[in-house]
Amino acid sequence: MAGSDRPTSRDVARAAGVSQATVSLVLGGKWRGRVSERTADAVRRAAGELEYRPNLAARSLRLGRTRTALLVVPALTHEYFARVYTGAARVADEHDFGVVLYPSPEGTGPARDPFGSARAAIDGVIASSMAADALSGIADGGLPLVMLDSGPGAAGGPPTVDLAVADGIRQVVRHLVGLGHRRITHLAADVDTWTFRVRAQTVREELAGVAGAELATERCELDVGPARAAAVRALTAPGRRPTALLCDGDVLAAGACKAARGLGLRVPDDVSVSGFDDLSLATALDPELTTVRLPAEDVGARGMSALLALLDGAPTPPTELPVHLIPRASTSPPPTD
Amino acid sequence: MAGSDRPTSRDVARAAGVSQATVSLVLGGKWRGRVSERTADAVRRAAGELEYRPNLAARSLRLGRTRTALLVVPALTHEYFARVYTGAARVADEHDFGVVLYPSPEGTGPARDPFGSARAAIDGVIASSMAADALSGIADGGLPLVMLDSGPGAAGGPPTVDLAVADGIRQVVRHLVGLGHRRITHLAADVDTWTFRVRAQTVREELAGVAGAELATERCELDVGPARAAAVRALTAPGRRPTALLCDGDVLAAGACKAARGLGLRVPDDVSVSGFDDLSLATALDPELTTVRLPAEDVGARGMSALLALLDGAPTPPTELPVHLIPRASTSPPPTD
DNA sequence: CCCCTCACGTGTTACGTATAACGTCCGGGT
DNA sequence: ACCCGGACGTTATACGTAACACGTGAGGGG
CATH class of the missing domain: 3.40.50.2300 (Response regulator)
Incomplete structure (x- = not known):
């Protein structure tokens, strides 16, 4: 039957006993002072009965905008x-x-x-x-x-x-420093976008103001495997082992946790790990990740x-x-x- | 300049010295035998010069289809x-x-x-x-x-x-049974869709053919927290503890792992956990999840x-x-x- | 009594495209 | 000489909507 052909504004007009132009005015909401309340109501009722939906292609063509x-x-x-x-x-x-x-x-x-x-x-x-x-x-x-x-x-x-990425990083650094951490390695995403540049810079700045702080950096791709490798490098580097890994994302933190366990280290007892993003991953891991919640x-x-x-x-x-x-x-x- | 107004097929026609209809024919690809190669080339060249893109709203209106x-x-x-x-x-x-x-x-x-x-x-x-x-x-x-x-x-x-969800579940069950597991709890998603119904049924069927197999089921919402709670129930239920938790998804498996650790059990030494989906989560966890890869x-x-x-x-x-x-x-x- | 204005609508057009329905030119068969 | 048909294009139209530019009465001021 005709169920497949959708009604047009002209069908509505016919049903309401007005012209197509009036339907367009009423349904377009710009009818104040141009169409009587009674007529407007009739149009709206007819549109409802017919389940009229404006043809978006036609509207776009007419308006030059697509919404x-x-x-x-x-x-x-x-x-x-x-x-x-x-x-x-x-x-x-x-x-x-x-x-x-x-x-x-x-x-x-x-x-x-x-x-x-x-x-x-x-x-x-x-x-x-x-x-x-x-x-x-x-x-x-x-x-x-x-x-x-x-x-x-x-x-x-x-x-x-x-x-407020910089502020987020500052909160992490202060959290770690507040817990007593001084030797911190920043597990940084090797991605050249604003957010990661800010993170690297903020870690540096914030830690520069802390007496006795030692900052190292390991870069890696934004994935679990590379993060794990980078964390292994960080945890086995010559010199005293860092006590905390500050990661540029929860995904990297997951890799860091795997690296720690692989080296026989416990998280957080032997090494603390912080994430960023607060993905669902953060609470799927064990232990759950200290991280920064982003209002995505x-x-x-x-x-x-x-x-x-x-x-x-x-x-x-x-x-x-x-x-x-x-x-x-x-x-x-x-x-x- | 006029850079903001996009050229229309008529602009292309003018540039190529033909009519708009010809442009439409050529660019629409239905010109064989109706337009000479020379003319078609001219049209295509003009379209290229002007960076012509057909107006999709107009096309949709005309064709009644939107692609x-x-x-x-x-x-x-x-x-x-x-x-x-x-x-x-x-x-x-x-x-x-x-x-x-x-x-x-x-x-x-x-x-x-x-x-x-x-x-x-x-x-x-x-x-x-x-x-x-x-x-x-x-x-x-x-x-x-x-x-x-x-x-x-x-x-x-x-x-x-x-x-092939049923086949996937069968593979998991056979894997577990092959390893020697007999007491298995199915951590089932409490969602009434085909895929989860098939999983529950297949676990039952497949395990029914295994001598000495004991199947239990715990239902929970499709999230880490509920899964953890369900797994705790499963692992502390009266009777002998299951040796394997077969989970309806990697997310549930993550909850199961947390539950096990919370109870002082090691995965997989004390209890095996299997997932489903092969999300990135599967390899972010430690230990990495045995799971079923779905070609999403x-x-x-x-x-x-x-x-x-x-x-x-x-x-x-x-x-x-x-x-x-x-x-x-x-x-x-x-x-x- | 006439014209102006306001309230209420309507006729018409254009948006850019695809295509049906027509020309027009030209070579060849009869 | 005449018609036919293929090759090559063109003209005209419709899609459904929004909005401009007009009617058309009725009521009121002068």
Whole structure:
């Protein structure tokens, strides 16, 4: 039957006994002072009866806007980015916006043309944890752009939403120092993005102010295996063994824990391990990880809000979201020995 | 400059000295025998110069199809579903298709109306791990539908892509039995979907054929905390303690490991633990989990292929993908004691 | 009594694309 | 000489919506 053909605004108009233009006005919400309350009600009722849904393609064509945003993330399989998406999608949904993801092969940035024919038409872009130059194509294209976790941009640049990463690292360092740790190795992700640069720098700065502090650094890829290898290097390096491993992420911390156990060391009795991100992994491990909770959903949500504001021409001041240390079982005072 | 307004097919036509219709023919690929090679080349060259991209809204309006699929997943923050998405997006991309996700608040199925704003914009739906009745609205709406991980459908029903879950469970049971285990507790997810029903049933069936086998079952929510509690119950239940915990997922296995350690038991020396899914979590834990690897990306990819076939009116036979046991360190022969 | 204004709608158009329905030119068969 | 048909394009139209620019009465001020 006709169940498959969806009703158009003209069908609604016919049912309500008005013209298509009136339907558009009423349902578009811009009818105040142009259509009587009675007529508007009739239109709305007819639309309800027919289960009318506006044809988005036609609307987009007419308006030149699609109410769709592109979210660029390095890898959706990383829980952090999945959560960023979730937050962004929630806010988008509240504003009748859609979100499409940049289908990037794991880890690659938007090297491919995001305006390729396949991708949905886009009103704006939200890019997370991208090197700024990786987005030059988008900026040149004149598309509204919001950057997440990329550091405070230059004035006049795209709006930004950042986490207080430096503060988070400071909390970790103070936590460790407060427990009595002085020999600390920073297990650093070998990734050249703002967030990791800030972490490295903050660890240095914060520890520089502590008497007797000794900082070492081991770099590795952002994965368990490499982290384990790096932690082994850290724990078997010549000189006195570090009493704490400060890791750039929970995933690295997991590797560090494996390394410690492999060397016959107990966590946290012989060596403390701290993470970052507070992924579900943090409480799946045993001992549970002391880590820093990142409000990933909020990052996505604020990013989407910023984009919506930008599209409205509203001012979009840079945002920085606070982060919090979550002390758990993987850190304790260093061995007295 | 005019850099912001994108060129239309008419602009290309003007540049190439032909009509808009010819541009559409050439770029649409249906010009054989209707347009000379020379002209076609001129059109393509002009399109290249102007960096012409067809307006997708206009195309969708004209064709009544959007080249976009909706992927419904319970929760993107579960690594399995993120990987399903990745696979689906890859195939979609290869066919100039887009994928949008159903923006479902964690865990809820399409309780909200998937036709809200999205329906107009999609050509079909891929639903993963859904209870069949949760999708009645979609089926009724006449939208092409493919179901993932929902079991072989009735003939005439929507195409399906499933994992050989039963075989995976059989491999685990045989692995444990082969190691010598007889008292096994199944840590079962308290979720009423096909995949988990099959697992419970298969464990029963497979163990029924083993002399002296004793099967117990503990149900819990699909999370670390509840799993830990359930595992504690299992390990402290009256009677002889099980020597192996067969878990319905790596997440549950993580909880089981924590429970064991909390009770002073070593994994795998005192109790073996097996997982399912082979998430990155499986190798982040210590000991690494014996588990079953699920080709999540393939599930998504095959699902998208099936949907594309369905849209082409091609036959779409049910698919079942094989799974493989990955033996690791969390299982060993039971204590001889 | 006439015209202006306001309240309430309607006719029409354009958005950019794909395609059905037409030309037009030209060589060849009869 | 006439018609036919293939090769090569073009003209015109529809998709469904939003919004501009007009009607059209009714009521009121002058």
